Amino acid sequence: MNKENQSSVSEFLLLGLSKQPQEQRIFFLLFLSMYLATVLGNLLIILAISIDSHLHTPMYFFLSNLSFVDVCFSSTTVPKMLANHILGSQAISFSGCLTQLYFIIVLAYMDNFLLALMAYDRYIAVCHPLHYTTKMTPQLCALLVAWSWVIANLHALLHTLLMALLSFCEDNTISHYFCDVVPLLKLSCSDTYLNDMMILIVAGLLMIAPFIFILISYIFIACAVLRVPSTKGRWKAFSTCGSHLVVVSFFYGTIIAVYFNPSSSHSAEKDTAATVLYTVVTPMLNPFIYSLRNKDLKGALRKVIGRTIFYTQ
Template identity: 75%
Template sequence: MRGANESRVSEFLLLGLSKEPQQQHLLSVLFLTMYLATVLGNLLILLAIGVDSRLHVPMYFFLGNLSFTDICFSSTTVPKMLANHILGTQTISFSGCLTQMYFVFMFVDMDNFLLAVMAYDRFVAICHPLRYSTKMTQQLCALLVAGSWAIANLNVLLHTLLMAQLSFCADSAIPHYFCDVTPLLKLSCSDTHLNEMMILTEGSLIMIAPFICILASYVLITCAVLRVPSTKGRWKAFSTCGSHLAVVSLFYGTIIAVYFNPLSSHSSEKDTAATVMYTVVTPMLNPFIYSLRNRDLKRALGKVVDRKTFSV
């Protein structure tokens, strides 16, 4: 009986975050503000790294890539949601939906890999300071970033192709503000066990392996720092990792809550709240977290602001 209602839909309806018009207006203003803050904050990070030669080191090279990724990440979801609200439409084409899903999760994977690479960079800097310049060469840094892009694209391409093979029921309403995997799987009239299995196995490996690398790096960093005799030295070493740990906790906490449990245990309200955290809030907070705890970056940001002020 189920197969009789299957059809190849040409478009989906993105229901957004609320059905109430007043709430929609308020949420649109809030999301626009957060999006502008995300773009401005991350652009300032990129400008600061670009203009200050003292920041042309691996740590800030990776941070610059993270800022670029976060700008692209937010730009795959928020502008479409705002455009739908302004134009009074909720539709997105089938191909557009898969394209949006592809880029959202490619940038999720990139954030994941970059956070792991940044943890490794901190490990080498703290545990092997005398060999840091010989280990973290420009070639290695470029290779780590390029490899991250390649793996992220291949991983997301697999899941997108699997999603493209599914058939969808007449009900094409997605209770979300972007094309997320979980709502799409719930709408499918096909057998989604292969998709779910790939998310929980291959997808989990892609997310968990870097997370384990981060944990291992910080265990070794903690052991090295505890051997430092000076309390001031310990605090200085830990403070260089505090920003990164805050971002890691926020990012992985929401990702694990949304994707790595059975499909039957998901609720649209909880999933939407968690995805807002990692698609909008985390990219917005990253520049503040890194700049507020980093003297070199604050000094470089001050130079950028001064240049803009004097040029005006």
């Protein structure tokens, strides 16, 4: 059939995670619980950091930005899926699909950049403690985050515009619970060579470069920690680094598995499972891994919760 004879779709159908009604109800309750935990946990982190003046440092500045991004990240995909279940509809408009795609890319890369900035902050704090205050100034931290937003938005705009130029014909069924790059490319009846090249080259560079930067930073941190004479001090530092690296590996591993493999190796089930990990599970776990093991932040959270209880009485 010629492309000219094929009709252009005006909306897509998101199949979600399961076609079985019983499983759909289970997934609805599970995702609702995870989303509420994500929003509550990350908003508490932001509130605690903003209220406690002792936490107005570069590390907590980056952490509050990460929490904000994680809330937005989950809010880009999960509420739409929950609303579709309640309304009994699977439809999303073409413009709504591209809008969702744009924000997913922006927020995914902001997560990526913020993880690298947090690693750089820890590198300066551990390896150059005497110069920490002069190197990690508030102006520099704000500038680094601002440039991260600019790069992430420009990158998302590139992929969204390239996607908008493609033709989508009769098949409008997406075997996913949100509009993602790989499922959309599979539905296109146009040549997707340019899109694939941009994913491998531009997206690969912007994703892999921060990951390599994080690994190098932690190699230097590990070398510095090994010189610490106290065994207890070394173990505490390695434990903190280990938690960070677990989340980094979790985040990057799932993204690489979805986006940087040959198209022939993709399956809807594997891609969906991987994207659930980095769009829902990781944002939910970040407050616990990065924050709740921190004594200063625990104290700030107790103050916030204590004030909330006091004012509600």
